[in-house]
Amino acid sequence: MAQAHAPQFKNPVVKWIDSRLPIFSMLDHEYNQYPMPRNVNYLWAFGAIAGIMLVIMIATGLVLAMQYAANTNIAFDSVERIMRDVNYGWLLRYVHANGASMFFIAVYIHMFRGLYYGSYKAPREILWILGVLIMLAMMATAFMGYVLPWGQMSFWGATVITNLFSAFPIVGDPIVTWLWGGFSVDNPTLNRFFALHFLLPFVLFALVILHTAALHVSGSNNPLGIDPKGPQDTVPFNPYVTIKDGFAVVVFLIFYAAFVFFAPNYLGHPDNYIPANPLVTPAHIVPEWYFLPFYAILRAIPDKLGGVLAMFGAIAVLAVLPWLDTSKVRSCKFRPIYRQFFWILAIDALVLGYAGAMPAEGVWLMIARIGTAYYFFHFLILLPLLGKLERPLPLPASICEPVLKGGGRVAAGAHAKPMEKA
């Protein structure tokens, strides 16, 4: 880029501030001139969509927190007051409740995009691990948020999930008591969950900033998984990618709005409109859909501690993924065998999700076990082996080349080249 350095600001105030605190230069560098590979597709917009979701969640969460009361006696009623009496309270709550699901949809697509195109590989390992931490923080935040309305699912979800920690020998029970602040899920638990539910999104926000900072060091990956060779391979972020991401965000918002306005309780559970009752467990307790694959893994193992370890292991294995995948080629486009297994993993995740919603007995238990076995087999055995055994297709010489040739064809004779270091 010819004018990649020292932008000239015309506005004297901006100029004055920038010479003392180069915040405008930084924004210009990171969000205006930042070179994006010109061949990124719409899957790359899900990072921006997830970012917008975080902002929507924090904004709606803030005004909801102004009306919500974290006390077991009035929590349920205070949510109903939001739904009935607070101006646009129903809108804000439905936007927030469905927003959690939309946030997970965006992040899961973002992750699977990273898996498909090998975005976790060197030099983007830390970027990827920060992403796994973001997912963990999201899970904790979503779980605690679900407890706040203090319905039946809130209460029993909190009971079951906090009891996971009782699986650990010796320290388990004291940890659970400590989490509860009592001998069952009760007022102290609700109160601390509210405090943490308010805090964690800001931790999440900080992690997102680090995630973006790490991204801007190595630059964005792209569908070919090869590094840009020069300016001819990239476009400046603004306006090219801002408008493209913006379009994707608006389309996503249409999908989101369809839920908020026409099926606001579709992703929720009817039992959560019954106030929490510590004496009666609902017949079917299921977590929110975004936890279902992990819930299936938990239930697939016929041992309490084993199930808990498998569930946490399913996330931990993602953190070490950059070192489990031994392939030198990033993108699945050039990995014909791994590409098949990628889709098997995607289907496996959906099957696990479905099994997680079904009663843990009979055929569903069997399916959950097979699904769990495949999940770990995929990451722990298949990926390390496949990197050594698979013969990748020849890589194009540069991003521009297949673009200019049209149709994404690789020029004949271009030999397989291991990915270049940035």
Next chain:
Amino acid sequence: MRALKSAILSAALALGLAGTAQASEGVHIPEQSWPHSGVFGTIDKASAQRGFQVYKEVCSACHSMRLVPIRTLGGIGFKDDELKALAAGYEVQAGPNDAGEMFMRPGTPADRFPSPFPNDNAARAANNGALPPDLSLIAKARKGGEDYLYAFLTGFEDTPPEGVTLMPGMNYNKVFPGHQVGMPNILQPDGVSYADGTKATVDQQARDVSTFLTFAAEPHLDARKQMGVKVILFLIVLAGLMYATKRKLWSTVH
């Protein structure tokens, strides 16, 4: 966890909440066509008003609706003076007065519907151990929503099918989980007399009260859908503009 769960469930059985224990067996709830179904559907106010009459004259003898303020009925067409007159017909507890005593006063539209029983234990004691659930959110708190309510209210059978022995004080219902329910078949033909001349069949009453309870659970249902149509139309226009801009901009890239 499982041990705890079964312990809790058996405790629930002992408390007379037997029905819910067998909820796992699925009963098909036929989907009804409601005026408020679909993207453009709105609550049928006349039906909801009749449904309120059924609630007031039949259901409210046992069922509370503690989260719904009387003024909410303005949303199904009650005028201010009608609301005041209606509210004045309820006695609500107030106080303490200067002597430190609680006293009863006539209700105002700002009050919530008073509950038929002072607390859950009193409700159980008066109902053979079963707790009549609060109806404020019942249309959202049951799988199937208003379809379930309608199926439940029209699903009673005077004689249980062959081979089913009812526990004492229980009634047979086709769609209730476990089929044995403490609530009797309460809707009777012409059990209420509608002011607008609608014939009060059991089916009509069940429909009307299900409509009313849908409104009571979600008073902003109409506003929500109307706003939704506008928001989505707006977003489609914006998406179209953004797509055109994006096409124009990227046309120079390839």
Next chain:
Amino acid sequence: MAQTTHPPGTGAHAAPGGEGTSRRDFLYLATGAVGAVGVAAAAWPFIDSMNPAADTLALASIDVDLAPVAEGQAITVTWRGKPVFVRHRTAKEIDEAKKVNLGELRDPAADDARVKKPEWLIVIGICTHLGCVPLGQKPTDPRGDYDGWFCPCHGSHYDTAGRIRKGPAPANLVVPQYAFTSDTAIRLG
């Protein structure tokens, strides 16, 4: 950050002006305008959610029975979360309030304009200085130099019509909206 917009990168061949540019500019403008309208409209529910909710507004009027309040006595009732002073004035107090020369008042107002029935003075019991509740409701309270109320926070004195007479407060005690529903009952709000 409009001031930092740069021409597209070298990889892109920008149209050298003319029709393409003007159409692009129009699309930019239209998209930006529609997007801005959307953001502004979306902001309103957030702002409005902080306004009084329906339950708060519904409770905005209350009935007060005046019958038990004997002449010379006063009661305090809560209305919209604020104290409302209801004083059954004596003939002497009414006389004092009427006699005052309006010219010497900081916030001139005739006694007639502040009451609906001379024996009943109804004002919001919040000092117009900085929001404290003045003393003078209980028989043992100091009532200030003008037999009305005295604000202990910064020393404002109010007379028997609730008008500011001395001290830092700028205005009279506010008369709330109310109406007599019978000879001995009022509705506030």
